[in-house]
Amino acid sequence: MNDPLRPSSSLDSTKRTPSLDDAKATTGAVQVVDNKEIERLRKVEKHSSVFTIVAAGAGLISDGIQNNLLTMTNVVFAQLYGKAYTSAYSTQVSNALTVGTILGQVSIGLVCDLYGRKAGILISTACIVAGIIIATAAHGAHGSFAGFIWCLTVGRGLTGIGVGGEYPSGSASAAEAANEKMQRHRGPMFIMVTNVVLSFGTIFACSLYLIVFAAAGGTDANYSTVWRTVFGISVIPPLIVLLFRLRMVNSKLYRDSAIQRGPPLLLTARFYWKSLVGTCGAWFLYDFVTFPNGVFSGTIIAQIVKAEGHEKVIKTAEYQLLLGSIALPGAILGAFLVNPLGRRNLMCLGFTGYLVIGLIVGCAYDKLLKVVPAFVILYGLMQSFGNLGPGSVLGLASAESYATAVRGTCYGFSAAIGKVGAVVGTQTFTPIRDNLGPRWTFIVAAVCGVVGVLVTFFFVRNDLNGDLADEDVKFAAFLKSRGWDGTMGVQGKEALIDREEVAGSSEGKAEE
Incomplete structure (x- = not known):
């Protein structure tokens, strides 16, 4: 009888059948690899929350710049292309980012629930970088102006997908990381790395334009060189923040509570319908007002500034910088007031500011046009109230109102409905201004x-400053009571982190 471990004469003598000892050795090698991987992941996890919070803030700086770049670019294009750059083209390019944002919020919101926050964040960053490159290099075939506009539209749309993806992935992960590191101060920290940073977008975008204008020759600057340089520079922040994002892992909340297969969307809607009405409705109204006023504020100011040519562009940028500077304190104040006043009350205060300032500017519009600084200050105060209330709280409430398993999806959906409001507002802004008069926009x-x-008072909860893990427990209990028998928790390498912790604690108890 042939020995199965003895080399056959018909085979290469260097080959042999694996023995039991070989199998044990292989198992041991796998265990060593697993242990090394666990150790690496746990080292990364120690600083992952910090990386996540810092990266969320840095990423949203980029988003804030992208949201505000076209405000000044519309003014530059009006000077560069004249009547060829029609209001239809202006609206098309402006809405490209918004439509892309809606797609990104919904699709990447689902991705970051199913595959993890890190996956959603990396996809978002890639889309932003690719979109900026396309927009910066935009040209039409054979010099076609329409082709140039469509190329720019595609680039801005792709950028929008990335910007939209930042909302559910970056912001949700920031809320979870803050919950782990500083639960009591989660609200203020979240606002500081989201809305405050986004509010800097106007300031950064206008400052960038003014710096590039000065570097390109001031009043003798070439418009095409200026806007392409500004767009090109704007690709740097997302590339830098990518380094931080490669060093993060998904939060412990996500690792414990994720539903990566078969998320129960109908049961989710049944459990969270009231919160969805609140966050979606309030976000729609906020973006309906804020977005068109942000996009067209440069055009509005340019119409009342008494200057022409390059001087008009520079003056408009300076007033835009003032407008953004006035709006910024509202976001900072919101971070300080969110815990003492509560989420719902602070949102109501911000919306009340829209009512008061909107009526003042609307009723005194003709008189204010004669004093441009006064108009800009009141305009900025209205935006500051928006930043104080809904601007600061909507993202926070959308992160805190929903369980970890569906946080990305519900957050993304709420933000997407908000951006639908932005599209509707942008599309109706010009008709309202042209048919009813500029005062009616206010x-x-x-x-x-x-x-x-x-909407805020009746549908947004005011008890959202507790531990996010408590919401996960309530949601899991609801699903179980309705017969859902799915599994929670991540699959793959990151699951090893918590298994090792459990094993370690079990060994400790056994020794005792």
């Missing part, structure tokens, strides 16, 4: 303020 903002207070 009166409509006042009406939205009233509706915003009502």
